[in-house]
Amino acid sequence: MAYTPRERMVYSAAQLVRARGATGTGVRDVVEHAKAPRGSFQHYFPGGKDQLVGEAVLWAADFAVERVRSYRRTARTPTPSGLFAHMAKQWKQDFTERGYERGCPLMAAAADLVGTDSTVTADLRTGVERWETAVAEELVAMDVPARRARRLATVMISTLEGAIMSARLHGDVGPLSTVVAELAPLLDD
Amino acid sequence: MAYTPRERMVYSAAQLVRARGATGTGVRDVVEHAKAPRGSFQHYFPGGKDQLVGEAVLWAADFAVERVRSYRRTARTPTPSGLFAHMAKQWKQDFTERGYERGCPLMAAAADLVGTDSTVTADLRTGVERWETAVAEELVAMDVPARRARRLATVMISTLEGAIMSARLHGDVGPLSTVVAELAPLLDD
Numbered sequence: 001m002a003y004t005p006r007e008r009m010v011y012s013a014a015q016l017v018r019a020r021g022a023t024g025t026g027v028r029d030v031v032e033h034a035k036a037p038r039g040s041f042q043h044y045f046p047g048g049k050d051q052l053v054g055e056a057v058l059w060a061a062d063f064a065v066e067r068v069r070s071y072r073r074t075a076r077t078p079t080p081s082g083l084f085a086h087m088a089k090q091w092k093q094d095f096t097e098r099g100y101e102r103g104c105p106l107m108a109a110a111a112d113l114v115g116t117d118s119t120v121t122a123d124l125r126t127g128v129e130r131w132e133t134a135v136a137e138e139l140v141a142m143d144v145p146a147r148r149a150r151r152l153a154t155v156m157i158s159t160l161e162g163a164i165m166s167a168r169l170h171g172d173v174g175p176l177s178t179v180v181a182e183l184a185p186l187l188d189d
Numbered sequence: 190m191a192y193t194p195r196e197r198m199v200y201s202a203a204q205l206v207r208a209r210g211a212t213g214t215g216v217r218d219v220v221e222h223a224k225a226p227r228g229s230f231q232h233y234f235p236g237g238k239d240q241l242v243g244e245a246v247l248w249a250a251d252f253a254v255e256r257v258r259s260y261r262r263t264a265r266t267p268t269p270s271g272l273f274a275h276m277a278k279q280w281k282q283d284f285t286e287r288g289y290e291r292g293c294p295l296m297a298a299a300a301d302l303v304g305t306d307s308t309v310t311a312d313l314r315t316g317v318e319r320w321e322t323a324v325a326e327e328l329v330a331m332d333v334p335a336r337r338a339r340r341l342a343t344v345m346i347s348t349l350e351g352a353i354m355s356a357r358l359h360g361d362v363g364p365l366s367t368v369v370a371e372l373a374p375l376l377d378d
Contacts, residue, residue, distance in 0.1 A: 019304035023212040101304040107354060111300035114357045115208035115290040125358055154367045158351030159344065165296060166347055168303045169314055178343045186375040 006044045008034035013056035018102035022053050022112040022120065047119075053109060054123035060105040061127030065134040078142050081184035083135070084156050088180045091164055092173045100168045106131075107161050132157055152187060159183060195233045197223035202245035207291035211242050211301040211309065236308075242298060243312035249294040250316030254323040267331050269376035272324070273345050274369045280353055281362045289357045295320075296350050321346055341376060348372060 003011070012034035016025040027049050031041050045051045064087075071086040072078055094102070106127055113120045132153045139149035159179050166175035192200070201223035205214040216238050220230050234240045253276075260275040261267055283291070295316055302309045321342045328338035348368050355364035 021210055021212050021301040023210050024301060024305075103300065103303065108300045110354050110358055111292065111297045112210040112213060114292065114354075116213075121358070128355065128358060151367050151371055154352075154355065154364050155348065155371045158355055158364060158368055159348040161351035161354060162347030162349065163343075165299050165303075165350060166317065166343065169299055169310070169317060175343050175347060178340050179347055182340055182344045182375070185378075186371070189374075 005034065005036040005040055009036050009041065009044065009052065010055045010059050013052050014060050014105045015102065017053060017056060017108050018105045022109045022118075025053070027052070050119045053113075053118075054120045057106060057109050057120060057123045057127050061130050064106075064131045068131070068134040068138055072138060072141065078138070080139055080142060080144060080152065080187035081180075083138055083142075084160070084183060084187055085180045087135075087156070087160055088163070088176045091160075091167070092176050095167060095173055100171050103168050104161060104164050107165065128157070155183070156187070194223065194225040194229055198225050198230065198233065198241065199244045199248050202241050203249050203294045204291065206242060206245060206297050207294045211298045211307075214242070216241070239308045242302075242307075243309045246295060246298050246309060246312045246316050250319050253295075253320045257320070257323040257327055261327060261330065267327070269328055269331060269333060269341065270369075270373035272327055272331075273349070273372060273376055276324075276345070276349055277352070277365045277369045280349075280356070281365050284356060284362055289360050292357050293350060293353050296354065317346070344372070345376070 009030055013025065013030045016029055016033060027041055030036075030052065031038060041052075045055075047054075067087060067090055068083070071083045075082050075086070106124060109120055110124050114124070132150070135153035135156055136146070136149040139152055140146055144152065160176075163175045163179045167173050198219055202214065202219045205218055205222060216230055219225075219241065220227060230241075234244075236243075256276060256279055257272070260272045264271050264275070295313060298309055299313050303313070321339070324342035324345055325335070325338040328341055329335055333341065349365075352364045352368045356362050
C-alpha cells in the first residue's frame with residue numbers, strides 16, 4: 001500500500017465519481033477522501049478538477065482492460081460468452097459485497113460531462129476505446145474475425161454498462177445475470 | 190402549445206438533466222429555461238428539486254413507453270428486432286438533427302442519484318419498470334413467451350442505454366446501428 005498522495009487522489013476521485021457523479025464530486029472531498037495534504041492538489045494537478053477526473057477516468061479504463069485480459073489466464077477453454085460473464089462477475093461481486101452505491105466511473109463521468117465542454121470527454125473517449133480494443137483483441141484470440149470482434153465488443157460494453165445501471169437502480173444483480181445468459185448464444189455463434 | 194408553466198418546468202427539467210445531469214441542473218436554470226414566472230417554482234413543487242426531477246423522470250419514461258407502443262401502429266409485420274430498431278431510431282434521429290449534447294434523462298438522473306438518498310431513485314425505478322413492461326407487452330403481442338419477453342426487455346433497454354452513451358461519447362450514431370444489427374438474430378430467434 002505504498003501509494004503516493006497523487007495516486008491516492010486519482011483513486012479517490014474515481015471512487016467518488018462512481019457514487020456521486022463528476023459534477024457532485026468536489027476537489028475538497030477528493031483531498032479529504034485520499035487523506036492527502038491540504039494544498040497538495042494544486043501542485044499535483046495544475047490542470048484542476050478536469051485533469052484529476054480525466055486521470056481517474058483513464059485509471060478506471062485501465063482497470064477494466066486488466067480485467068478483460070485476466071480472463072484468458074483463468075479460463076481453461078475461453079469463449080466469448082465466458083469473457084462477458086467474467087466482465088459482469090466483477091460487478092456482481094462488487095455489488096454483493098459492497099452495496100449498490102458505486103457504479104461505473106466511465107458511465108458516471110460521461111453522463112455528466114459529455115454534453116459540456118469539459119476536457120474529460122477526450123479522456124473518456126480514449127478510455128472506452130482502450131476497453132473496446134482489449135475486448136476485441138481477446139475475441140480475436142478466440143478466433144472471432146476482427147470486424148465482428150469489434151462489433152461484439154461494442155455490444156458487450158454497451159449492454160454491460162446498461163445492466164450495471166439497471167442493477168444499481170433495482171438493488172439487485174438480476175439484470176447482470178439476465179444479459180449474460182441471454183447474450184451467450186449470440187456471442188458464441 | 191398550450192402548456193402550463195408547471196408542465197413547461199417538468200419538460201425543461203428533463204431537457205436540462207439530459208445535458209448536464211441531475212446534480213448539474215439547478216432550479217433557477219429550469220425556471221429560466223421554462224420561461225416560468227419567478228417564484229412559481231415553490232408553488233408548483235413544494236417538494237423542491239427532488240419532486241421536479243422525479244416528475245421529469247416519469248415524464249421521460251412515459252415518453253419512452255409511448256415510443257414503444259407506437260411501433261405496432263407503424264409496422265406491417267412487427268418483429269422484436271423491428272421494435273428494437275424503432276426504439277434506437279428515435280435516438281439516431283435526435284442525435285443527427287440536434288447533436289449529441291442531450292442523452293437519456295433516466296440514465297443521467299440514475300448516474301447522479303442512485304448512490305445518494307434522493308427520493309428520485311424511487312421514481313427512476315417506477316419509470317424504468319413501466320418502460321420494461323411496455324417492451325415486454327409488445328413482445329408478448331408478437332408471441333414471445335412472457336418470461337422470455339421480460340428478459341429480452343431487460344437486454345434491449347440495457348443495450349440501448351449503453352449504446353446511447355457510446356454514441357454521445359463518439360459523436361456518432363454508429364454504436365446504435367451496431368447494436369441494432371447485432372442483436373437482431375437473438376431477438377427474432
